[in-house]
Amino acid sequence: xxxxxxxxxxRLRKGQVSPVELTQDCLARIxxxxxxxxxxxxxxxxxxxxxxxKAEKEIQQGKWRxxxxxxxxxxxxxxxxxxxxxxxxxxxxxxxxxxxxxxVTRRLSQAGAVxxxxxxxxxxxxxxxxxxxxxxxxxNPWDLGRIAGGSSGGSAxxxxxxxxxxxxxxxxxxxxxxxxxxxxxxxxxxxxxRVSLRxxxxxxxxxxxxxxxxxxxxxxxxxxxxxxxxxxxxxxSVDVPVPEYFAALGVEGxxxxxGVPRGFFCEDLDPEVASAxxxxxxxxxKAADVRDVQLVVPTDRTLxxxxxxxxxxxxxxxxxxxxxxxxxxxxxxxxxxSAQEIEERRLELKKLRQEIAGVFKDVDVxxxxxVPIPPPPIAELKEHPDLLRPRELVLLRNTRPFNVxxxxxxxxxxxxxxxxxxxxxxxxxxxxxxxRVLQVAYAxxxxxxxxxxxxxxxVH
Numbered sequence: 399x400x401x402x403x404x405x406x407x408x409r410l411r412k413g414q415v416s417p418v419e420l421t422q423d424c425l426a427r428i429x430x431x432x433x434x435x436x437x438x439x440x441x442x443x444x445x446x447x448x449x450x451x452k453a454e455k456e457i458q459q460g461k462w463r464x465x466x467x468x469x470x471x472x473x474x475x476x477x478x479x480x481x482x483x484x485x486x487x488x489x490x491x492x493x494x495x496x497x498x499x500x501x502v503t504r505r506l507s508q509a510g511a512v513x514x515x516x517x518x519x520x521x522x523x524x525x526x527x528x529x530x531x532x533x534x535x536x537x538n539p540w541d542l543g544r545i546a547g548g549s550s551g552g553s554a555x556x557x558x559x560x561x562x563x564x565x566x567x568x569x570x571x572x573x574x575x576x577x578x579x580x581x582x583x584x585x586x587x588x589x590x591x592r593v594s595l596r597x598x599x600x601x602x603x604x605x606x607x608x609x610x611x612x613x614x615x616x617x618x619x620x621x622x623x624x625x626x627x628x629x630x631x632x633x634x635s636v637d638v639p640v641p642e643y644f645a646a647l648g649v650e651g652x653x654x655x656x657g658v659p660r661g662f663f664c665e666d667l668d669p670e671v672a673s674a675x676x677x678x679x680x681x682x683x684k685a686a687d688v689r690d691v692q693l694v695v696p697t698d699r700t701l702x703x704x705x706x707x708x709x710x711x712x713x714x715x716x717x718x719x720x721x722x723x724x725x726x727x728x729x730x731x732x733x734x735x736s737a738q739e740i741e742e743r744r745l746e747l748k749k750l751r752q753e754i755a756g757v758f759k760d761v762d763v764x765x766x767x768x769v770p771i772p773p774p775p776i777a778e779l780k781e782h783p784d785l786l787r788p789r790e791l792v793l794l795r796n797t798r799p800f801n802v803x804x805x806x807x808x809x810x811x812x813x814x815x816x817x818x819x820x821x822x823x824x825x826x827x828x829x830x831x832x833x834r835v836l837q838v839a840y841a842x843x844x845x846x847x848x849x850x851x852x853x854x855x856x857v858h
Contacts, residue, residue, distance in 0.1 A: 696750055808835050
């Protein structure tokens, strides 16, 4: 099982291990475990080994590019990779090969990362289960009979099963944090505008975010460092200085003020999730001032539906049969939203993002359960397809508001059910407050041991 990026990077730099060995090990794990997990759509073995050999040579020559140099990672298959197909898990794009890298891909290449391939997802990222994919559903490493979450399900499953050291996912309503919580790993959604969306197939441009999925908080900080920053070619990108995320971990400041918005976020929780959350608050309260806060939580999904339809309208008109039926239904739900209503919703979104800033005058971070229920069984959702969307809306209930607000938020492991299914804790901060979010997440991680558990995929 791969160790953390932080530890592996130090060994790489000292020449104690080779990028080629790491890459070969990951490729062997993918070959062994991916048939059961279905986490990867495309494995770029030859390309990865060529990148690893190049990284090895550069490191030996003292041309170290930083902590991701020689580290094998993978990308959700909605992020463009020049010369390698980017399918969005859809028959519509099954043969689509971009001519250019997405900006995040380019930045990771610059950092010297090794690309193992492209990961399975919920078709066009329009769902929270990764059950709907032209390439079949993703399965959870902790229990192959359950969903891995979504839409970045393949990315979270691959990190949890040790098929890669880290992954990049996208998050429109929780699609990085929710699968991370369901698979017992770390998922970070930065502030809206912090990471470029250029070259990422959109779901809803006003709500889309790109972020890392890793085994530890420190690894998430390292990956965010590589991809964060202004991109003049992306209209959603904001020119705000990027701090040193990793260096800030463990730095002691004044006591942290933790706000707990129980209304909405703590309603109708699975009892085991509720218990794990209360235990996490107990841990946090040893070093922080924990207090309840009241929030008005936005729940309208009109803008997402309208923006999704706007992107897909032409494809839907020409080739509706190439979509999975459930995806087509969801896309068409935004068909009749007027231009005036879209404009009104965008103004409302801007107002909501301005207003939420006021909450952080009284608290430094907000803490909630990440996902209200454990991962549901795949068989149940296949047998009762009418349950799929209602179940997904529950799975994404606690993550979605932070996309509307555009706030940075992270999920970290905070327990397991009696059946051994992971539970996630969500920590969110003010706009551009990734440092504070990472510090609190890191402090909680250091005070607990949940992140040290490893999934036994049950393939021997």
